[in-house]
Structures are given as C-alpha cells and as structure tokens.
Amino acid sequence: MNQALAGIAAGILSLHFWPQVPGYLWFVTALMIGGFISSVGRFKWISWVVVGALIAKTGATAYLEAVEMIPLERQNITIAGEVSSLLNQNIPIRDVEFTLDTFDHQPLPLGTRLRVRLEWPQAPPLKLGQRWQLEVRLKRPYGRVNQAGFDAERYFLAHGLHGRGLVIQAQPLAATAPPAWRQQLFDQVTALTQALNYQPYLLALSFGFRDGLTRQDWLILRDSGLAHLMAISGLHIGLAVGCGWWLGRVIRGLSPEHPRLLWLPMWLALLLAFSYAWLAGFSLPTQRALLTCLLVLGLIRFRVQWPGWQVMLVALVLCLVLNPLGSYGAGFWLSFAAVWVLYCANLAGVQPRPVSQPTRFQTLLGRFKSLALMQGVLLLLMLPVQWQWFGGISLVAPVVNFLAVPWVSLVTVPLVLAALATLWLPTVSGALWWLADRSLVPVLALAAQAEGAWWDIPTRGMVYLLGGIFLLVVMWFVPIRRHKAWFLVVALVMAGWYGRPGRDSPLRSSVSAAAWQVDMLDVGHGLALLIRRNGRAVLYDTGNRWEQGSIANAVIEPVLRRDGITRLDGLILSHADSDHAGGVADVLSRLQPIWRRSSDHRAGFAPCVRGEAWQWQQLDFRVLWPPKRVARAANPHSCVIEIQDAALSPESPVSVLLTGDIDAISELLLARLEPSLKPDILLVPHHGSKTSSTATWLATMQPDFALVSAARYSPWQLPSPTVRQRYLDQGAQWLNTAAHGQVTAQIDQGVIAITRYRQDVRGGWFRAVGSGSSPEPPEPVSPNQLREQVFKN
Numbered sequence: 001m002n003q004a005l006a007g008i009a010a011g012i013l014s015l016h017f018w019p020q021v022p023g024y025l026w027f028v029t030a031l032m033i034g035g036f037i038s039s040v041g042r043f044k045w046i047s048w049v050v051v052g053a054l055i056a057k058t059g060a061t062a063y064l065e066a067v068e069m070i071p072l073e074r075q076n077i078t079i080a081g082e083v084s085s086l087l088n089q090n091i092p093i094r095d096v097e098f099t100l101d102t103f104d105h106q107p108l109p110l111g112t113r114l115r116v117r118l119e120w121p122q123a124p125p126l127k128l129g130q131r132w133q134l135e136v137r138l139k140r141p142y143g144r145v146n147q148a149g150f151d152a153e154r155y156f157l158a159h160g161l162h163g164r165g166l167v168i169q170a171q172p173l174a175a176t177a178p179p180a181w182r183q184q185l186f187d188q189v190t191a192l193t194q195a196l197n198y199q200p201y202l203l204a205l206s207f208g209f210r211d212g213l214t215r216q217d218w219l220i221l222r223d224s225g226l227a228h229l230m231a232i233s234g235l236h237i238g239l240a241v242g243c244g245w246w247l248g249r250v251i252r253g254l255s256p257e258h259p260r261l262l263w264l265p266m267w268l269a270l271l272l273a274f275s276y277a278w279l280a281g282f283s284l285p286t287q288r289a290l291l292t293c294l295l296v297l298g299l300i301r302f303r304v305q306w307p308g309w310q311v312m313l314v315a316l317v318l319c320l321v322l323n324p325l326g327s328y329g330a331g332f333w334l335s336f337a338a339v340w341v342l343y344c345a346n347l348a349g350v351q352p353r354p355v356s357q358p359t360r361f362q363t364l365l366g367r368f369k370s371l372a373l374m375q376g377v378l379l380l381l382m383l384p385v386q387w388q389w390f391g392g393i394s395l396v397a398p399v400v401n402f403l404a405v406p407w408v409s410l411v412t413v414p415l416v417l418a419a420l421a422t423l424w425l426p427t428v429s430g431a432l433w434w435l436a437d438r439s440l441v442p443v444l445a446l447a448a449q450a451e452g453a454w455w456d457i458p459t460r461g462m463v464y465l466l467g468g469i470f471l472l473v474v475m476w477f478v479p480i481r482r483h484k485a486w487f488l489v490v491a492l493v494m495a496g497w498y499g500r501p502g503r504d505s506p507l508r509s510s511v512s513a514a515a516w517q518v519d520m521l522d523v524g525h526g527l528a529l530l531i532r533r534n535g536r537a538v539l540y541d542t543g544n545r546w547e548q549g550s551i552a553n554a555v556i557e558p559v560l561r562r563d564g565i566t567r568l569d570g571l572i573l574s575h576a577d578s579d580h581a582g583g584v585a586d587v588l589s590r591l592q593p594i595w596r597r598s599s600d601h602r603a604g605f606a607p608c609v610r611g612e613a614w615q616w617q618q619l620d621f622r623v624l625w626p627p628k629r630v631a632r633a634a635n636p637h638s639c640v641i642e643i644q645d646a647a648l649s650p651e652s653p654v655s656v657l658l659t660g661d662i663d664a665i666s667e668l669l670l671a672r673l674e675p676s677l678k679p680d681i682l683l684v685p686h687h688g689s690k691t692s693s694t695a696t697w698l699a700t701m702q703p704d705f706a707l708v709s710a711a712r713y714s715p716w717q718l719p720s721p722t723v724r725q726r727y728l729d730q731g732a733q734w735l736n737t738a739a740h741g742q743v744t745a746q747i748d749q750g751v752i753a754i755t756r757y758r759q760d761v762r763g764g765w766f767r768a769v770g771s772g773s774s775p776e777p778p779e780p781v782s783p784n785q786l787r788e789q790v791f792k793n
Contacts, residue, residue, distance in 0.1 A: 002310065005317045007045040011052020012320040013327060018765045021060045052320075059324030060765060063157065066114050067769045069103060070140050070163045074713055077104050080133040080173065083126050084115065086186055086209050086281065090194075093123045097161070098134070115160055120167040127187075129180030131173040138165035140769060142712050144522040145741030145758045148391060148558035157766050158329030182207070182279065188423050192430050196437040198444065201230050205416050205436075208232040208280035215548070222390075224450035225397025226443070229408050232280035234289030234335055237273050239413050241293050244272035266297050272417070279420070284319070284326050285335040291315045292339075308343050312336070330389040337385045338378065345377040375402045380469050384462075391562060392456040400450055404443045412439045458564030514648040515748040516619060518656055518681065521559060522737040522757070523551045525687065525711035525718070526579035529658065530556075531643060533617040535563070538570040539593070540641070540658050542583035552583030557590055559742075568593035569616065572608060572641065574660030575633035576600055599626050600633035608639035610673075618647040624677075625662065625670050635661035635686060640670065642679065645747065652750025657703075659685040659692075667697035677701060680752065681745055684708040684727070688719020688736075698726055705754065706732040707743055714738075 030050045037046050071077075081100040087093065100114040101107065108114055118136060120126075140163050143152025156162070178184070186207050193199040200212030208231050213221075221227040228235070248265030255261055273293050277286040292315045299306055316336055319326060326332050358366070375398035386393045394400075419432035457465065516533035523543040528551055531538045537560060543551025560566070571593035573581045587593065597608035606612075612623040625640035626633075633639075638660025646653040657679035662670070663686065671677075682703035685692035687710045706727040710718045719736065727734055733754070735743045741758030758767055 002313065003045050004048045005313050007048025008052035008055070009313070009317050009320055011049040011054070012056045012324050014049070014053055015056040015060060015324065016327070016764070018060075019763060020765045020768075021057060021064060024057075055321055056324045062112075063160075063162070063325060063766070064769055066112060066162045067140050069112075069114060070116075070138050072140065074137050074139045074165075076135060076168060077138050078133065078135050079103055079116075079138075080131070082131045083128055085126075086128050086183060086207060087126050088186075088190055088203070088209065088212060089125050090190070091211055093120055093126065095164075096120050096123070096126060098132075113160075114162050116163040116165060117156075117161050118165050118167050120170075123167070124170075127179035128183035133171045133173055134167050135169040136165040136167050138163050139713055144524060144555065145762055145767070146522050146555055146559055147519075147742055147744075147757060147761070148562040149555045151762070153766060154328050157325055158327075158332075160323075160325065182281070185279070185420075185423065189420070189433070192419075192423075192426065193433050193437070196433065198437050198440045201440055201444070202416065202433065202436060204231045205236070205413065206232075206279060206420055208283055208286075220444075220447050220451055223394055223396075223452060223454045224400045224404075224447035225394040226400060226404055226447050228334070228338075229401075229404060232276060232283065233285045234292075234339070235405075235409065236413055237276055237286055237289035237293065239409055240272040240276040240417060241269040241297075243414060243417055244269035247272075263301065266301060270294070270297060276417070284323070284329060284331045287322070287326075288315055288319050288332075288335050288339075291318050312339055312343065333385050333389070334382075337382060341378055341381045342374065345374060345381075371406075372398075372402055375399075380472065383457075383465060383469065387457050387462055391558060392454055394450065394453050395455050396450045396453040400446055403446060407439070408443060412436055412443070415439060456561040456566075459562055461564060512748050514645070515746065516617070516645060516648070517747060518643075518745045519559070520683070520707045520709055520735075520737060520743045521551075521555050522741045523555055523709065525714050525716075526551065526582070527574070527660075527683075527687075527709045528552075528556055528583075529683065529709075530559070531616075531619070531656075532563075532565075533619065535565060536569050536617060537565050538572065538616060539568050539587065539591075540572045541574050541580040541660070542571075542587050544579045545582035545586070550583035550586045552586035552590065556583070556587065560591070567591055570594060571596045572639060572658075573598040573600075573602070573605070573633075574638040574640075574658070575635060577635070577661065580660065597639070598633065599637050599639040600630050608641070615647070618645070620644045620646060624674055625666060635691075636663050636666045638662045638666070638685075640666075642677070649749045654681070654747050654750060654752060655679040656681040656683075656745075658683045661686040661689075661692070663691050664694045664697075667692060667694050671697050671700060675700060679703050681705045681707065682732070684719065684723070686718075687714075687716075688723045689716070690720045690723060693723045693726060695726060698730055702730050703727075703732045704752065705745065706734050707745075708734070708736045710736055710738045712738040 030053070031047075035047055079098070079100050080102040081098055083096060084099045085095075085097040087096070096118050098116050098118050100116065103114065116136075116138065118134070141153050141156035141161065143150070143155075145151065145153070156164075179187070186203075186209065189203065189206055190199075193202050196202065200210075200214075200217065203209045203212055210231060213230075218227070221230055245265045245268070248268035251268075252261045252264050270293070273290055277283075277290045280286045282290075292311060295311050295314055299311070319332070319336075378401075379393070379398045383393055415432050415436035419429045419436060422429040422432060516531070519530040519532065521528045521530065521543070526543040527541040528543040529540040531540065539556065543555065545551065560568075568587070568591045571584075571587060571591075573584065573596075575581070576598075588596075596602075596605045597612075598605040599608045607629050608623055609629055610623055610625055610627050614621050620643070622642045622644070623639060624642055626637045630637050639658075640660060640662060641658045643656040643658070644653050655678070657677070659682070667685065678701055680703060682701065682705070684706050688708045708719050724734055735754065735756065737743060739758070740756035741762070742756075744755040744757070746753040746755065755761060
C-alpha cells in the first residue's frame with residue numbers, strides 16, 4: 001500500500017513539470033507500458049505513478065476546459081450564479097468571488113464548476129450565498145511573470161479560480177432568500193465584536209476571514225512569524241479535536257454508564273473539527289488537518305496501529321486526489337512540510353528525556369527545552385520552503401512562536417471556540433469574545449516588537465544556508481566526536497568547491513568578468529528596466545503605482561532582493577508619465593539610489609539631456625535626447641540613452657538603446673543627429689505605438705532584438721501589429737512582456753543570450769491559457785529570415 005500511495009503522490013506532483021497537458025491517448029499508452037513493465041520487471045510503482053499522473057491530468061484538463069469557456073479577449077457577458085465570498089459589510093468591497101450557474105444565458109455543462117473573481121464598483125450590500133445575474137467584462141487568469149514577486153496565474157490555479165472581471169450591471173435573483181448559514185453566523189460574530197480592538201484577528205481565528213487585516217498587520221505577522229497562527233490552520237483544527245475529546249470525556253464521566261457513550265469523545269471531537277473547518281470554508285490547511293484527524297480517530301476506533309508517517313502519507317494522497325491543483329499554493333507545502341518536520345524531529349529525539357520519578361520542575365524544564373529545540377528545528381528545516389514562497393525568513397520567529405503558540409493555543413483558541421458555541425446566548429458569547437480580544441494583547445504586543453526582523457535571502461546565499469542545514473542534520477545523526485575525520489574531509493571539500501561567500505567559486509564560474517545584463521521587467525502597461533553588473537544595478541523608469549502600492553514594491557524590489565541587491569546605484573527617469581515614473585517615491589525611499597537623472601527639473605536629480613555621458617561598472621552611458629531639460633517631461637522629451645560595453649569587450653562591443661516614449665518627430669530629429677546609430681538591442685519606443693518606430697528611423701538600424709514592455713489587456717491596443725511587422729522586416733527578434741514575461745538579455749563579450757521568464761524559467765502547462773497559445777499574431781517570415789532559409793536549404 002505504501003508503494004502505491006507514494007507512486008500516486010509522485011504522479012500527481014509531476015504536474016509541476018509538465019510544459020503542457022497531453023491528450024488521453026498518451027496516458028492510455030503510458031498505462032499499457034507501465035502495466036507491461038510492472039508485470040515483467042516487477043516495478044509496480046511505475047503503474048501507480050501513471051495512475052497519479054492520470055488523476056493530475058484529469059484535474060488539469062477540467063481546469064483548462066473551464067477557463068477556455070471564457071473568451072480569450074475581454075468581452076461583455078451575462079452570467080448568473082451566487083456569491084461565494086464571505087463578506088463583511090463594514091469593510092469596503094474590492095473583489096468578490098462568484099460561482100456561476102449560467103454563462104452567456106446558457107447553463108453550464110453537467111459537472112463543470114466555474115468560479116471567477118469580480119471587481120464590483122459601488123456594490124450593494126452583499127452576502128455569501130446571494131444569487132445575482134450580472135453583466136461582466138471577463139478575462140482569463142493572467143498576471144505578471146518575473147524573477148520574483150506575486151504570481152497571479154499560479155494563485156488563481158491553486159484557489160480554483162477560472163477568471164476575473166469587472167461588474168457592469170447587476171440584477172438580484174431571489175432577493176428574499178436568506179444568506180447562507182455561514183454568513184449569518186459571521187454577521188452575528190461581526191456585530192458582537194464590533195467594538196473590540198482586535199476584531200480582524202478574531203474574525204480570522206473564527207472564520208478564516210482575513211480581509212480585515214491591513215497591510216501593516218500582515219507585515220507585522222510576517223516579521224514575527226505568526227501569520228500561520230492568526231487564521232484557522234491545521235493547528236487550530238487539532239485544538240478543536242482536543243477540546244471536543246475533553247468535552248466528550250467530561251460528559252461521559254458525568255453521565256450514567258451506557259455503551260453508546262463509550263465513543264462520545266471521538267464523535268464530539270469529529271463534530272467540533274468538522275464545524276471549525278466548515279467555518280473556515282474548508283481551506284487547504286484545514287482539509288489536511290481534518291483528513292488527518294479522521295484517519296487517526298478512525299484508527300483508534302477500529303484499534304488499528306499505523307506509524308505516524310503512514311498516516312501523513314495517506315492524508316497527503318487524499319488531499320492531492322481531492323484537489324490535484326492544490327499543490328500550486330503555498331499553504332499546501334507549508335502545512336505538510338511543517339508536520340513532516342515535527343514528526344521527523346520527534347523521531348530524532350527532540351522530546352523530553354525520560355527521567356525516573358521526575359519532579360514537577362524537571363517535567364516542566366524538559367518540556368521547555370523540547371519546545372525551544374522544536375522551534376529551532378522548524379526555523380532551520382522550514383527555511384527552504386519559506387524561501388521558495390516568500391524569499392526569506394523571520395529570524396525572531398522561533399522566540400515569538402515559543403511564547404505565542406502555547407498562549408494562543410491554550411487561551412485564545414478555546415475562548416474563540418467557546419464564544420462560537422454560545423452564540424445563541426449573546427451575553428455569554430459577547431463576554432467570551434471580549435476575553436479572547438484581551439488575550440491577544442500580549443501576543444500582538446510581542447509581534448510588534450519583531451517588526452523589521454524579516455531577512456530576505458538572496459539566491460546565492462541560499463546555497464550556503466542549505467549546506468549548513470545539511471551539515472547540522474548530519475551532525476545530529478552522526479556525532480562529530482566519533483567521526484571527526486569524516487567531517488574534516490567534508491568541510492575541506494566544500495571549502496575547496498564553493499569557496500567563501502563573495503569570492504569566485506564554481507557557482508559563479510559560468511559568468512565571466514565582462515558579463516552584464518539587461519532585465520526588462522514584466523510590469524503591464526509601463527516600463528521598468530534594470531541594468532545589472534557585479535551585483536549592482538541601475539534602474540531605468542519605475543513603472544506605475546496605484547492606491548495600495550506600486551510596481552516598485554510589487555516587482556522591482558523583490559527582483560533585486562532575490563539577487564541580494566538592497567540598494568540601487570542609479571535611477572534614470574525617461575519622462576514624467578505615471579506608467580514610467582509612478583513609483584519614483586517608493587524607489588527613492590526603499591531602494592535609495594546613489595545618483596539620479598531625469599530630463600525634467602526635479603529636486604535631487606541631475607540632468608539627463610543630450611551631451612551628458614558617464615561610466616558605470618565599465619559600461620558607457622551616453623544621452624542622445626532630449627536637447628534640453630523641461631519643466632515636465634512628456635513623451636517627446638523622453639531621455640534616450642545608449643549603453644555600450646566597449647571597455648569590457650573592445651573586439652565585439654554590444655550597444656543597447658533605451659528610448660522611453662519618444663514620438664515620430666523626436667525619432668526623425670534623432671536620426672539626423674545620430675545617423676550611424678546601430679544598436680544590437682533596442683527598447684521599442686512608446687510600447688510599440690503607431691506614433692513611434694517610423695520606417696525612416698528604423699531604416700538606418702537593424703537591431704537583433706526589439707524589446708517592448710506592454711500589457712496583455714491594454715486599453716490602447718499596444719503594441720501595434722504594423723509596428724511589430726516593421727521590426728520583423730528588419731530581422732529583429734520581437735520580445736514582448738505580454739507574451740514572454742520578464743525578458744533578460746545576458747551579454748558576455750559580444751554574445752547575447754535571451755531568457756523569457758514565461759516560457760524558459762517559470763513556465764508551465766497553465767501559462768498559455770491566460771494569453772492563448774499566442775497573445776500576438778503569428779510571426780510572419782521577414783525577407784531576411786526568408787533569405788537565411790533559402791541559403792540553409
């Protein structure tokens with residue numbers, strides 16, 4: 001059985017490595033081959049891997065079929081269904097999740113489930129379970145794809161959301177129908193906790209509702225490592241089981257003996273766990289915990305003994321079978337990884353040592369030591385998972401969790417459960433909510449002290465941390481006193497192979513001393529471009545900003561910190577439009593560039609006008625346009641810069657031309673001033689607009705690569721197909737962030753290597769569904785390409 005379970009889990013998780021979802025014919029063939037190999041070679045696990053892959057294929061196909069019901073281009077469509085979000089009338093609505101019954105006046109096919117997230121401006125008071133007919137502008141899941149930062153497409157996949165849109169008109173259906181029971185209970189709790197200081201945390205602990213937490217709350221929870229504690233998690237489901245079991249034993253002890261009361265603790269534990277998971281909307285962590293509790297209690301009921309790892313393996317497989325796409329969410333990996341770490345730590349001896357006839361002090365001291373050691377183990381062994389999903393870790397998390405977890409588990413959560421159980425007695429429930437609110441005072445005061453303790457771990461630093469973690473684990477199982485020679489050899493090999501951090505090592509041997517790179521970040525409509533060399537960076541434009549944040553915070557800073565860069569050397573603003581300079585305030589405050597340049601008059605900025613030139617990291621920067629500074633730089637005044645690496649590669653220099661949003665007139669004037677301009681990499685002006693990239697200007701240039709920063713759903717329909725064709729006719733490779741995500745050009749002594757993050761780095765079978773198989777028309781064969789094909793043939 002264990003072999004079958006492991007094979008099914010491996011087959012389902014193999015979905016993460018699929019570039020596309022193959023047809024059923026391939027799986028039938030794989031099943032036949034797997035069955036033959038199993039019968040002949042006795043490799044039965046191969047058949048189970050294929051079975052798991054078939055389950056994964058079924059889940060992926062169902063998701064793709066649901067998404068493909070939504071038109072590739074945004075359209076106005078009439079839908080009907082019900083609100084599936086838990087909503088608080090005191091919190092302004094941003095997005096609402098909606099489950100569809102009909103699509104474009106047609107009922108959905110049997111077994112099809114279509115869920116979308118809708119932006120609903122000026123929405124009326126909404127409740128979970130209400131039915132509406134809506135006219136919406138829908139689009140498929142689509143988001144930015146960069147080296148780091150939030151991945152909207154993966155988020156939608158993990159949460160079973162098939163699209164997003166904007167509500168244009170709304171008409172209620174069955175207006176007299178009452179809200180869902182969960183919403184009614186939520187409204188009762190909201191009313192009872194309205195005057196409490198920590199209502200958002202209480203709602204998160206009781207219903208898994210976290211919309212009330214502000215950005216500052218989330219930063220504090222992240223820095224303190226308490227984010228897992230302020231929502232209904234697997235830990236809280238386990239506490240509900242414990243409370244139910246204790247209550248059942250108390251009732252059984254006070255009642256007359258009866259055979260039917262023998263298993264009352266188990267039934268109450270299951271009832272409380274199921275009810276608590278239902279209040280949380282059966283989120284993924286609660287599913288895992290609930291399945292584990294069902295397994296453990298079932299084994300107890302039927303007097304079957306399984307090792308802990310087998311129970312967790314069965315729970316893992318059940319979670320994957322029920323939701324094959326759930327593994328695309330952080331909650332899946334954090335939940336199962338934490339349980340496995342705790343289980344392995346317990347097996348390794350992280351527990352109180354048995355003492356014959358221990359005193360109460362010895363017992364408490366032993367538990368204190370084991371809890372402290374357990375927090376340290378969690379910090380170390382969960383670090384790879386934390387880094388993969390969040391890019392860092394909280395250094396004070398073990399200390400804060402050591403103090404906060406027992407308090408919240410033994411005080412706050414039981415008070416929350418008691419308050420929920422006594423909602424039919426508002427006076428009693430209100431008093432319990434007040435006590436729960438007061439119990440959070442010391443926890444959140446402690447969390448506030450940890451603000452700023454988050455440590456962003458760069459990619460190169462993670463290698464050394466993983467090596468250190470591996471050595472610590474080995475030292476735990478293989479004592480260093482008995483194997484000194486072995487440890488000395490390992491240390492010498494690692495020191496000789498990797499070198500000291502910051503020194504040249506095989507990790508960096510593939511990058512020559514003359515290498516540098518240009519990163520055109522995927523920022524939607526706008527521009528943010530990084531020039532990087534030797535672990536330092538210059539930023540050309542900052543992208544846009546919005547009410548809650550900016551591209552600087554959401555994309556630029558995470559990308560830089562992923563590579564260990566915490567400060568910019570320089571900032572260049574092409575012009576003043578919001579899509580190019582909207583995030584300048586955040587860049588100045590968060591990344592603190594040493595020098596700054598712009599083509600308009602800005603305090604603290606040096607001029608970026610024709611004639612200016614400087615060298616940075618042996619790269620030559622030469623400003624070609626505009627001729628003078630202006631009060632406010634518009635598109636024609638964009639700062640145009642040529643970057644060359646002649647000092648690094650004199651035999652085969654590479655030229656990069658950054659053009660901002662210059663228009664046709666600026667191009668013509670620039671062509672007269674710079675008739676010999678022939679960049680290898682050209683940033684397409686004005687996002688590929690018809691107002692730029694004139695045939696006259698391009699006639700003198702034949703760039704190898706044309707980079708355009710554009711949004712998939714641009715209201716301006718950029719880039720223009722006509723402009724794109726002009727570049728193709730020049731023999732340039734067209735690279736558009738809307739189709740390719742972040743585009744990185746690595747330049748090394750005349751050789752340019754292009755990396756497209758949507759296809760080459762963070763690709764997957766689900767990427768194409770948001771943009772279609774090709775977000776732009778197929779590339780026609782240019783005359784230059786045609787000549788090359790003729791010569792090759």
